[in-house]
Amino acid sequence: MVTKQEKALLALTRLYRYYGKRKRLVAQQHELWKVVIATILSARTRDETTAVVWPSLTDLARAKPREVMKVIRPIGFYRQKARYVLEVARLIAEQGVPQTRDQLMKLPGVGRKTANIILSAMGKPAIAVDTHVHKIANRLGLADTRKPVETETQLMKLLPKRYWNKINYIFVIHGKTLCKRKPRCDVCPLHDICDFAS
Ligand code: SF4
Structure with missing residues (x-):
């Protein structure tokens, strides 16, 4: 037994x-923003992970809402997620990727499960x-x-x-x-x- x-x-x-x-694979520090964005995009969808097509965080942070919506349109809840993604990209561009669960959960669109996925990708318990x-x-x-x-x-x-x-x-x-x-x-x-x- x-x-x-x-x-x-x-x-x-x-x-x-x-x-x-x-x-x-544990994500490299400079790619963590992609993990955060991909995890937000994948939330409440059946997709494995959603590719982040923007070449840099700065590009995404400067994008217009309608541009983001156009790219992520096939994903469920794309209007709401476009808002989250833009807000999060701007916050991360200014302050960096939060490193704790509590800080991550303050980001729009990030609940406990999403925060834990991001922490796991960082190699944290x-x-x-x-x-x-x-x-x-x-x-x-x-x-x-x-x-x-x-x-x-x-x-x-x-x-x-x-x-x-x-x-x-x-x-x-x-x-x-x-x-x-x-x-x-x-x-x-x-x-x-x-x-x-x-
Ligand atoms: S398939 Fe799932 S339910 Fe069946 S033995 Fe494996 S773990 Fe258990």
Whole structure:
């Protein structure tokens, strides 16, 4: 019988092995603004990540709202996001990228999950709980929660900090590949440790 913590570590190890040890890249400091903008653009969409087409932060900060809207039109909520993106680009151009969750969450369009995704991309300890992380943590039995923020708290208690920013990346891949709405437990490398499958 494995403990919850052993199960969580086993799940991470097996998933990284199963999906080919894809290495998560930590963003370079000078590219962090792209991470912030891409994360805001991707919020509430099904898109993986949204490419940031502006060559520099200054270009984006000086862009007109209608130019930004034209570029991001295929994305959901594009009018609202264009406003956020321009405000954020101008703030970052003046003050730099905020370095803490509280500071990040003061940016327009940045909630807790988005802030955690940005912190993870910076290589800082944070668990970004989206629908995939919430679903898989509960299916595995690592969490017993209704809300993503509760899942984040339970996972933070369960795992040492050095693992926090590894969870979102690999659980999202797993959630899109095998642990979908109708999960493929028959071929999943976690089936013997998963509460849902047993
Ligand atoms: S065994 Fe099934 S429910 Fe559990 S993690 Fe794998 S695919 Fe998801």
